[in-house]
Amino acid sequence: MLPEAASYEELVRRFRWTVPAAFNIAEACCDRWADGSGRVALIHLPADGSTQRITFDALRSASARFANVLKAQGIGRGERVAVLLPQGPEAVLAHLAIYRLGAIAVPLFQLFGPDALEFRLRDSGTAGIVTDDLGLARLAGVRDRLADLRVILNVDGARPGVLSLWEMAERASDACPVAPTAADDPALIVYTSGTTGTPKGALHAHRTLLGHLPGVEMPQDLFPQPGDLFWTPADWAWIGGLLDVLLPSLFHGVPVLAHRMAKFDPERAFGIMAEHGVRNAFLPPTALRMMRQVADPVRYGHRLRSIGSGGETLGAETLDWGRAAFGLTINEFYGQTECNLVVSNCARLMPVRPGSMGRPVPGHEVAIIGTDGTSLQPGEAGMIAIRRPDPVMFLGYWNNPAATEAKFRGDWLVTGDTGSVDEEGYLTFLGRDDDVITSAGYRIGPGEVEDCLLKHPAVALAAVVGLPDAVRTEEVTAVVVPRSGIEAGPALATEIQAFVRERLAAHLYPRRVLFAETLPLTATGKVMRGVLRKTLGKDAAESDP
8 A cells, every 4th residue: 555665755745545435354355366376375384283375265265155154143244253263264264254244353362261251242242253162161151141142153163052163164155245345334343451440342444454554564664575474473363463464464465374372482483484484574572572582593594574563662772683683673663452553663764763663654643642632842742642534543432432432632532642753753652641551562451450350259459550571561460458357478369360360361460469458549439550550669669679
């Protein structure tokens, strides 16, 4: 979508949005490339060590069969279908099948625990789920409480009350035309963390893929180029894996490397990128910090052309290491689930400044605004905001019009982040203006974790904050007031950690549990997380030798 240009200024001057009235992600990312030529769409590395090459022709045929299976089970246009699968062919096929029908995909992280899954499935009114045996195990305790759930399709075979997706797909027709959807018709719901209470479902239209393209192409040094091959360790359940890598690559006819990592292994990351000739990568800052610990990375002989990174600020040391390790400049970018990839660096077109997340991606109006919604002057700190309408911007929060309205100041979508801009348009992230925690690339809302903590029988009150951490940026920290008569100590802390990890997810549980007699509260009884964060940070600094 980005035009050829010799400078950032020329790129902005020449750019124009091209968003047709009718648009469907399945047609754009699959069917138009399925021309019988055998063009490779996916290179899958399963656990057995083999390599599978899957063509667009195969994706079209199999996704049409998947869609006909869903249709036969009564799934129709606008209904929500969850995808609870790891990186792999089935996840791609499920997404394409859902879009093909005009239904709405709900991507879910496979390591979510039962509480996290139950809320998202119930809130979205999910009618069907595509999953595997691991996902089934996590659903076991909650499926009977999901009134809207009618069908579960398992890629690993039939189970009691569960249908075998592949068995049914083999008997289904591979003729299933793409539903005629408008660009503004809903396509997926991605859940994002909030500062209080439960997560919110960001509803996105089919056009969000087109809106993402400039923000993918810019940090990947004008992607695509001949020979490109894209990979990320980020799970496709998150917007970073799905819409920063998978779908934009397929849109451009560029193959994607799919490899499930149960736990990120920096040695393995270097190895697979070199072995398979990966040319483009999205590597979150935490992954980069872990990769920095690998000795002599040049020995792997990688062929990377571009690396993009986002979610946390990259410093000069990481940029310098990237140049030494890869022979290129890592391009930092910025966005959030509701309005993604709106600011970026592009070393090919402009100087990359350490500490800056770049300049506005062409097509997006990004500004620093004050509390009254007016734009501030260069150098002034304020709220990072994006003006609507914008093709990448969400349609709103699912079933939550009040939260949608609160997200805007007039025509400005307010990100919840503070920043500043200089005279040349480079933006700098200064921090969150709310209590969302940034840890290992995830944005974690304390409310969901606190709600889970309060279900533990030993917990009377709980507050969750993020404290500085050298590797993760912030460490999820819980401050717990035990119930009367409960003995606080290491054993209870470990028990509480396991409780949250099992019910929510490994990235959500508190890695540190502290005990207190009271919590700082407002006059109306709300926890003052800012006071708590400041006190704990000061205590940690004073105790540091």
